[in-house]
Amino acid sequence: MSLRERRIVILGAGGHGRGVADIFTLSGWRVDGFLADAKDGLVAGLPVLGPLARAFEAGFLDGRAAIVALGDNGKRALISRALLDRGVALATAIQPSAVVAGDAVIGAATMVGAGAILGVGARVGRFCIVNTAASVDHDCVLEEGAFVAPGVRLCGGVRLGEGAFVGAGAVILPGVTVGAGTRIPAGSVVSGSRF
Numbered sequence: 001m002s003l004r005e006r007r008i009v010i011l012g013a014g015g016h017g018r019g020v021a022d023i024f025t026l027s028g029w030r031v032d033g034f035l036a037d038a039k040d041g042l043v044a045g046l047p048v049l050g051p052l053a054r055a056f057e058a059g060f061l062d063g064r065a066a067i068v069a070l071g072d073n074g075k076r077a078l079i080s081r082a083l084l085d086r087g088v089a090l091a092t093a094i095q096p097s098a099v100v101a102g103d104a105v106i107g108a109a110t111m112v113g114a115g116a117i118l119g120v121g122a123r124v125g126r127f128c129i130v131n132t133a134a135s136v137d138h139d140c141v142l143e144e145g146a147f148v149a150p151g152v153r154l155c156g157g158v159r160l161g162e163g164a165f166v167g168a169g170a171v172i173l174p175g176v177t178v179g180a181g182t183r184i185p186a187g188s189v190v191s192g193s194r195f
C-alpha cells in the first residue's frame, strides 16, 4: 500500500483516540476519522466512520494507515495484530514535544505522548502507550501492548512484560521487571527485582 498521502483512520474515539488524532494532525497527516462502537457524528470535529469492525471490511483501509487507540491493552494488541495479519499499515504516533534518544526503538502502532521522554537504549515494543510526561529511562524494555500512564517514572533498565499497566505517577526503581499483564496502582513505588 502506498502511504504517500499519509492518511489515517483512528480506531477508538475516546480521550486517548482524540489525543492520537491530534498527534497525527500536528505531524502533517490527514486524519480521515474514527472508528468506534456506539458513537456517531463528529468527534473533535472529525467524522465517526463506523464501528470498529469496519476496519476489517474489504477495501475500507486501502490507501490509508490505521492505529488502534484503545486504552484496554488486550483489545489494542488483539485488534492491532489482526489488522497486521490483513496487511494493514499501522502507524506510530509520537507527539512532537516528546524527547526520544537517538538510539531508542519504538514499535509500530505505539503512542508516545506530549512531553514523554525515552532514554538511550530504550526499546518500546508494538502497540504500547507511553503517555503524557512519562519517562522511560535508559535501557528500559516495554514488551508488546504495555501501558505507561501519565507522569510515570521508569528508572533505568526496567522491563515491562506484555500488556503490563503502570498507573499514573508510579515510580519503578532501576532494574525491576514487571510481569506480563501486571497492573501497578497509580502513585506506587516499586522496588525489588521482580513484581
Ligand SMILES: CC(C)(COP(=O)(O)OP(=O)(O)OC[C@H]1O[C@@H](n2cnc3c(N)ncnc32)[C@H](O)[C@@H]1OP(=O)(O)O)[C@@H](O)C(=O)NCCC(=O)NCCS
Pocket (backbone or CB within 6 Å): 131, 149, 150, 166, 167, 168, 169, 183, 184, 185, 186, 187, 188
Ligand atoms: C489500582 C487500581 C487499578 C485499583 O482499581 P480498583 O481495584 O477498581 O479499586 P477501586 O477504584 O475500587 O478503589 C478501591 C479503594 O482503593 C483506593 N485506591 C484505588 N487506587 C488507589 C491508588 N492508586 N492509590 C491509593 N488508593 C487507591 C480507592 O480510593 C478506594 O478507596 P475507598 O475504598 O476508601 O473508596 C486503580 O485505582 C489505579 O490505580 N488505576 C490507575 C489509573 C491510571 O493511572 N489511569 C491512567 C489512565 S491514562
